[in-house]
Amino acid sequence: MKQVFTGIRELYTPRSRLEHAAFAVQEGRFVWVGAQDSLPEAYRAWPRTDLGGRGVLPGLVDAHTHLVYAGNRLDEYMQRARGERYEAILAAGGGIYATVRATLAASEEALYEEARARAQIFLAQGVTAIEIKSGYGLLPEAELKLLRVIRRLKKDLAQHVFPTLLAHVIPKGWARSQYVQMFCQELIPEAAQTGLAEAVDVFCDEGAFTLDETRQILEAALSHNLRIKLHAEQIAHTGATKLAAELGALSADHLEQTTPDDWQALAKSSTVGTLLPGAAVILRKPFPKARAMWEAGVKVAIATDHNPGSSPLFSPWLGMQLTVSLGHLSLEEALVAHTEHAALALGRSDLGIVEPGAWADFVVVDSVQALEALYRWCHSPIHSVYIAGRWVWGSQSVL
């Protein structure tokens, strides 16, 4: 399939800004990107789609979601709004454990349908690649059930899907060492052999896994050739960020409690620092110091952390806007953080950018100014969304 897209008033690649741009797409990938009036001869006869003089941005990448779960935690949200602590609710057997109980009671089919509907909401906002974690199963069979749901989503969704096995918390009734052993000796090998997960993530924090347990799990994952990533420094400072950098993790996520030392460790490594503004603001935690991290040389990404507890956030745009206002990034930096850097947090350099060789995933903004999508709060003017050069959402008319 060959196609040329023209009528792009403003394009962010995301690092450069082009006016009156065009691109050519072949077999789902960009093969040429540039000014429309310099379209090379070779592409001039290809079928054309005129985007109507609109702005275009790279497809957004959401590198951290817990999309598969049942039930909601409205009651807990109300309790927390009255001042109860997330940590105390979790320690008392609520929080993540409440979602585990609801998820256990739901059928595989119901979990699939609900997650698919959520993914559609993300698609309508321009999320063209999405990481999806397990983690609300805990027990081996239940975790595998969630990974099977994610595999089905990967097959059926328009988006690129990146499946992750998450060690979330120790289930009630298990000795800590027994659970860690089961995770390393049963779940990780099974996920690796069946291809059900590409990465392993650990919630390394107070109330979840210790630094030692986290190291054991991550080393087991590496020995099975799985990529690794971490929930790090959200509630307490545990040393997880440095461990992520040391072990070559794809990303260390949350980072509310990180110190300049942690940023140095990330800056010297290939590990991306993924900020989750939804969880920080919703749990009333200190907002991650995005500006200082960026200046320290950390590759900063932004993700929704969509989940029913700490971040029932459906909007990547709001995540970027919060990071601009509270984390002091510029609009252009926030965009890089939710596209190019977010893709690196999935180990992918062919997503989240508009460059020859990358997947032709892009968002058409219903404005001549592409960044109007970031300027308008709670009403981003998205005209249409394309994945691999194919229209997947919104209007197909240029009018």
Ligand code: NIG
């Ligand atoms: O990324 N922090 C741990 N895990 C999730 C929250 C899960 C939940 O509250 O259900 C997070 O914030």
Ligand code: FE
């Ligand atoms: Fe999370």
